[in-house]
Amino acid sequence: LRRGFPEVVYCEGKTPEQSAQILIRLAETGEGPVLGTRAGREVFDLVRRTHPSFEYEELSRMVFLRRGIGSPKGQVLVIAAGTSDLPVANEAVLTLELMGARVEQMIDVGVAGLHRLLGQLDRLYQARVLVVVAGMEGALPSVVAGLVDQPVIAVPTSVGYGSHLGGLTPLLSMLNSCSSGVGVVNIDNGFGAGYLAAMINRMGE
Amino acid sequence: LRRGFPEVVYCEGKTPEQSAQILIRLAETGEGPVLGTRAGREVFDLVRRTHPSFEYEELSRMVFLRRGIGSPKGQVLVIAAGTSDLPVANEAVLTLELMGARVEQMIDVGVAGLHRLLGQLDRLYQARVLVVVAGMEGALPSVVAGLVDQPVIAVPTSVGYGSHLGGLTPLLSMLNSCSSGVGVVNIDNGFGAGYLAAMINRMGE
Amino acid sequence: LRRGFPEVVYCEGKTPEQSAQILIRLAETGEGPVLGTRAGREVFDLVRRTHPSFEYEELSRMVFLRRGIGSPKGQVLVIAAGTSDLPVANEAVLTLELMGARVEQMIDVGVAGLHRLLGQLDRLYQARVLVVVAGMEGALPSVVAGLVDQPVIAVPTSVGYGSHLGGLTPLLSMLNSCSSGVGVVNIDNGFGAGYLAAMINRMGE
Amino acid sequence: LRRGFPEVVYCEGKTPEQSAQILIRLAETGEGPVLGTRAGREVFDLVRRTHPSFEYEELSRMVFLRRGIGSPKGQVLVIAAGTSDLPVANEAVLTLELMGARVEQMIDVGVAGLHRLLGQLDRLYQARVLVVVAGMEGALPSVVAGLVDQPVIAVPTSVGYGSHLGGLTPLLSMLNSCSSGVGVVNIDNGFGAGYLAAMINRMGE
Amino acid sequence: LRRGFPEVVYCEGKTPEQSAQILIRLAETGEGPVLGTRAGREVFDLVRRTHPSFEYEELSRMVFLRRGIGSPKGQVLVIAAGTSDLPVANEAVLTLELMGARVEQMIDVGVAGLHRLLGQLDRLYQARVLVVVAGMEGALPSVVAGLVDQPVIAVPTSVGYGSHLGGLTPLLSMLNSCSSGVGVVNIDNGFGAGYLAAMINRMGE
Amino acid sequence: LRRGFPEVVYCEGKTPEQSAQILIRLAETGEGPVLGTRAGREVFDLVRRTHPSFEYEELSRMVFLRRGIGSPKGQVLVIAAGTSDLPVANEAVLTLELMGARVEQMIDVGVAGLHRLLGQLDRLYQARVLVVVAGMEGALPSVVAGLVDQPVIAVPTSVGYGSHLGGLTPLLSMLNSCSSGVGVVNIDNGFGAGYLAAMINRMGE
Amino acid sequence: LRRGFPEVVYCEGKTPEQSAQILIRLAETGEGPVLGTRAGREVFDLVRRTHPSFEYEELSRMVFLRRGIGSPKGQVLVIAAGTSDLPVANEAVLTLELMGARVEQMIDVGVAGLHRLLGQLDRLYQARVLVVVAGMEGALPSVVAGLVDQPVIAVPTSVGYGSHLGGLTPLLSMLNSCSSGVGVVNIDNGFGAGYLAAMINRMGE
Amino acid sequence: LRRGFPEVVYCEGKTPEQSAQILIRLAETGEGPVLGTRAGREVFDLVRRTHPSFEYEELSRMVFLRRGIGSPKGQVLVIAAGTSDLPVANEAVLTLELMGARVEQMIDVGVAGLHRLLGQLDRLYQARVLVVVAGMEGALPSVVAGLVDQPVIAVPTSVGYGSHLGGLTPLLSMLNSCSSGVGVVNIDNGFGAGYLAAMINRMGE
Numbered sequence A, B, C, D, E, F, G, H: 001l002r003r004g005f006p007e008v009v010y011c012e013g014k015t016p017e018q019s020a021q022i023l024i025r026l027a028e029t030g031e032g033p034v035l036g037t038r039a040g041r042e043v044f045d046l047v048r049r050t051h052p053s054f055e056y057e058e059l060s061r062m063v064f065l066r067r068g069i070g071s072p073k074g075q076v077l078v079i080a081a082g083t084s085d086l087p088v089a090n091e092a093v094l095t096l097e098l099m100g101a102r103v104e105q106m107i108d109v110g111v112a113g114l115h116r117l118l119g120q121l122d123r124l125y126q127a128r129v130l131v132v133v134a135g136m137e138g139a140l141p142s143v144v145a146g147l148v149d150q151p152v153i154a155v156p157t158s159v160g161y162g163s164h165l166g167g168l169t170p171l172l173s174m175l176n177s178c179s180s181g182v183g184v185v186n187i188d189n190g191f192g193a194g195y196l197a198a199m200i201n202r203m204g205e
Ligand SMILES: Nc1ncnc2c1ncn2[C@@H]1O[C@H](COP(=O)(O)O)[C@@H](O)[C@H]1O
Pocket: A008, A009, A010, A011, A037, A038, A189, A190, A191, A192, B178, B179, B180, C082, C083, C112
């Protein structure tokens, strides 16, 4: 239906068989990319029997078919505060790629060591949109949005403990950002952030 | 600093004198638009003594100076579920206008009477970005994002009672939207939504 | 005691032996249907040794004896937003059937793809009562209740993640519905929804 | 549109002028009952200048026009745990009357003095539907639903203090009722309960 | 130190070895009863190697030494709403017995079937203190306290699901009881309830 | 009905006229004490016109009639952590007196200055029951219960700010006390604590 | 008792007369500084009648007597993210001064405009302890603690709206800081932060 | 970078390989102590293959290299309310040692048995800073801070059940302490408490 948007299946809460069946049907009826998020390895194993061109990304647990995407356009920067935020960041990156965006990544630039971020300001300025992934207190999107004039999509992660409340703390933090130009998505929702960022990135064409 | 961005003062928690003083200083040092949000009428009264070209919008409690804006660009649609959401919607509209966006409005199209929304699908498709303002259960952004392929900025409002929790219910609802392409801002944050939408709208130039 | 009501055992938090023993006693002392909810397969295995006419439904984990029910009466429509909501929807369907209601089902009609729902309005109008099962942001009951003039029983599910809060988000959403005519039951409580809907359906006789 | 349903305006968050204007328009364009909920006396004062047949109920703050209702049908019992729950109970009663239901009331039968409830079991059995309004710990709907075989619509109220949490405590209590056949509406939502009960009562015709 | 009080070890969060070691030391240094709560079977196995007179109660996971208790005094009634509340009720019963109280039990008398409770009012009146254990909506202590003139110790349990919130719902319910004479202890804290009830029961001597 | 228990009216959420009317009726039909809690001065003014022997206590806002009480029995100690807790403590004291208990008070003995408490241990030991009232972090009941072998009724107050959450913090603190023998009542519920303590105190006769 | 510590009265929840009386008694019995926090102007007016040397600070609502303090020692930096945080920051500053610390202030250096903070790094390095006051998302203490090697006392403020939850959002944010060396105090607790910082500052002598 | 501070890796949410790799790199590039917190035994096993001088502490799950620390300075007292709090207390102790502090420990001195604490007041007075670790209701830091004039770092633990809320109860309790001089860190954050206490202890040199 939507030109240039992948077909997406949210595999959590479905049996591997159900997920695989839907993914295969989408691969057979469409011509664009196909994506299964939150998919266990079993889903991948089932899918590639019929469609060997499907790929799997371990960390973010994504099954996908790169197809009919064209050369990457624009520029999106995905920033992850720490290495533990990588699964979520990867979900955003892959979603962006399947939606045709050129993607850059910047990792381990949390606010506890601000110089690592400040040393790469050029890369921040070059992006059309920025996806900022952070757990703990979720301060990074505020800092980044204060440095750039582009839209920032903030993704809280469930990385933390105690009063972190499974990610509610960085979520609330991001919603109350004192910097303007920040839109927030659900905890660990790398897919949603990538999807929205790709939509925005596309507008710059 | 930022070209085409208004100078903004958040007046809540400041005395009218403090707010007025900052607004006047900004009016005197800059050349672009100046905006004071959450400002009581006293702030306006103080400001216009010195600067009679400042205006005031009652519902959203905004004091502002339309200056150096240029002709409106692009197209942003601001949708409000009900009339009680108008103060927040107006905050978004005015922010968008001060940031140079062409703005359309659609009011009283809550999900309880879906035909009012479905009867105006054309207006939805014509926007580059949509700001959707809703209180109660906050279902409207999900429905709108399901109908369009453009970015949707969702704004929960504090309109409701009981288990509405001062707007937390529509906020959570919007963050858990089953539609893709939704970015969320804080409860009643019409300014933040307008600001982000204006940034995105600008990319279409 | 209650004519036409099944005898029901809530098996969660009981040992399989305890559950089985109560179910068998009910099967032996009564003449109507018997139902065990949230029952593991072990309960079924124990029960059918003595009573081979008991059945088991995997998805909703129900053990039951269809007995003394009579021909289905009235019309209840059970709507599930997505496939992941099926376990809860099935619990409602089976409860309704055991209580003598004629039941229809409609699946995968979430608000992200509204046309699927709007394309079947006739089926909505034909029901006396509607049970609407939804996770994520729980917007579906609002939309459905806005389209029909019959009572809607809303069931939030624990399908979701992050700020979904184990189903609290759709629960709150449903309680704050801007559509009138919605009664809400506990998260994942397909049984409770089916029971209440069957009571109401019966009144139309 | 809907035969036999009143036109309803939720007046909270609207100016008295706005509310009055909509109520007057509804009175002039329709032929059935008109209802304004959560309306201050100013709304009533404005409305009756043009339409002297409008009435006002102080406790529940309802402005209404009894018109085209017909003789009351069926039987609905509205039970209030205490006198402090009367504003909410009245909202339910008036809504029911405007929707054509015959209504009975039972007041001050909280669970702390169970004999007052048990002494009137006959009245409980005679109702087609029961609306049960309770604050504090919200135990009354569980007790009532355990005594009757008809649908119970439970309404938590904000009457209480401390860990009552503005009505969340009885709301949660009602959602977790160990009795079957209970549908719950939002805190203090007497209108919603009356509306749903009237819908169900009507099915008995 | 305290005459007639058992020595108590809370075994959760201790290794079986640590727990066993403390229990054995207490058995060797004192002459009264010794009690280990929340103890796995391993603790019991370790303890009885040295002290074969220790006993174990599976359901409540208590390791204990009945010693120096004397003949039971007074009368305490422990009421459990359902069979799933038995582990917590047993914890209360055993604690009471070790502290020298005569204990009676009443099970499966939840508010959904009030006649089972009302049929045994005599037993309620005969107790000096009542411990009432309930999960779900936690309405039982309110009902019981409304029927008797003695102190009621209310124990919420974690039996329930969804908006039950791990027992917070019955806890809040009990704290907001509309009946007077209710003291509340922590969720699942059968030991605490038994301890307090035993203290009170003792005063009647 | 209950010998030696006062007739009690909870005046919050009732109009002064309603409260006064009920209090007067109780004064005329009974022979024992009558008590109105959370009553404004207007209630008192209305009541004493007819019944000049009613008294009023400003701090706790109680209207009451000391009648048919007899000489005080037993010994209850009401401890308040700080002067701001006095309104709640007074509610407990007066309730106890009306129920025939001999009452002692100890004020300003919070855990920040433990020596003030430790210097009066004798008074602690002499009481049959202790009511401990505390806001802030609510640590006092734990400390007191650790020092005595009698039942402790803990009353959290809404005295505090920020993360005090209107008294939820000391409430939770008291429910999780590491000392045994503590029963908890609702936030600011001095009446409930006094009532329960009087019941227990009476058992020592 | 404590050498060099002021005598402190928390005036909230006390009548002006009570507060004034205690302050006057402290002024008369001691020789060091006296401090009343959260005091209305009435308290000051009452106190200075007897003791004209008391002073009042409007913003933080503090009544105090500078006496026996000695020359300021060490160096503490109090940072406030925005002007709305000044009342809380002032509370910390005055507390520090009364406890003998040399105090510096830095205002309006929120993370949305990081260059204002980075431009004054020298002042950060010169402090022995830093008190960082911030509302909104509360990111500032994380950023500051990442830049310095000294202890940071973080104070969340109630400045914000919507999902700010009266300051819980920055409180949680600060507790989950990814920077080490941060201790947190209660929302708006400028006094507590100043007190703790003064204690630490003193150790550097 | 920071003289005398260990290099620290937070191993939770990293694979053992990732953690080990970073720890080894830090051991090879630096000359001071290296610390891995929340590390499983696998991390230790991997690390010591290359660097046999690494050690492991089971209870707190810390991998560390004691190197370049110098003789212990100052005096810090780490107090744990119960044995179940030992894992968190140990995390604080080891962190302090690696940062060069002389550390003392005091265990099992919860407020339920205050005499055990009061019997060791001398040890309290001798410390420059105190770290107080407590679960349950978290009252211990208030009591300790009331007894001493030195800074107290309070650490809530997740030891408890029911309304303990995974440690939120003692966290809130500590933030609302009625004693002055308390700074709070996140639930179970022994490392953070030790780090801050070491910073403060160092100032006494
Ligand atoms: N990780 C994710 N988080 C949120 N939504 C998702 C995610 N992955 C897929 N979705 C959405 O879920 C929808 C698929 O749901 P389903 O029909 O259940 O497969 C797609 O339209 C996506 O927009």
